[in-house]
Amino acid sequence: MSLGIVIASHVDHIAEGVYRLLKESAPDVSITYAGGTDDGEVGSSYALIEAAIEQNDSDTLYCFYDLGSAKMTLEMVSEMTDKDVTIIDAAFIEGAYTACALIQGGYKQTDIDAQLAPLKVK
């Protein structure tokens, strides 16, 4: 099965907005997202990020995040799940967009990794 994409942001609307942006160019890619805390505040939620990872159709996931605790929470969930989770330290939107466009285009994981490498900024 092809790669799935997970988006984790501090803000619910950012996560949903990035999802909309990606879906336009990658309608067939499994993309799930988590934004904000359990209460809809700015921050990160273990439960929401866990759900985004578990509910993604794919078992091999590339995860993109905005700031600090979104990454740390992704890491904690990735240590608990059986899925093959890679957290990508790329520019958030550019990285996620690149990965989605290439998955949609049927590119191999090694090609996608090569295109993501110059986008690593964190």
Added chain:
Amino acid sequence: MELTHEQAQRWLLNFHGKVTDNKAYLSDLDQAIGDGDHGSNMARGTEAVKEKLASVTDESLEAVLKQTAMALISKVGGASGPLYGSAFMAMAKKAKETRDLSVLIEAGLEGIKHRGKADVGDKTMIDMWQPVATALKEGTFSQATIDQALLDVKPLKAKKGRASYVGDRSIGALDPGAVSSGYLFEALIEEVIA
């Protein structure tokens, strides 16, 4: 010195009290160099710890530490959630082998370093945990250790977390996570060491 599960419970409840009393202060510190939520994050997290501990049936040190970690991981909402959560999770794992306080705190410190990829001098909670862990090991831990760590964290420039984005503006400020960790260790003095 050994840590019992009753002591650990009292320690964490005391910590909840200190965080709750100083919620506004912790958020003010965070507003100066971050996003102003550290007080409310930690108050929410330690409130969840208090609730969890009230319902712990397994009377072991490992259970107390693990439930604390779970509550913090699921309720804090900011970086301090995974960081304190990883500290208590690492301590819970260590508690399977030993109850030695200094070994447990050292394990907690390593948990934070592993999670946040920060080290001493980056102006984070590590700049409180490291001197405390060292002093515990050397048998010199006291309130003075905490007071000195707070003095030492001020002149540092933040290299990790939200405060690293404000550049030189972080110099001279207290780090909110170091201050809340200071409360954790003051609570330790009051409930376990004194």
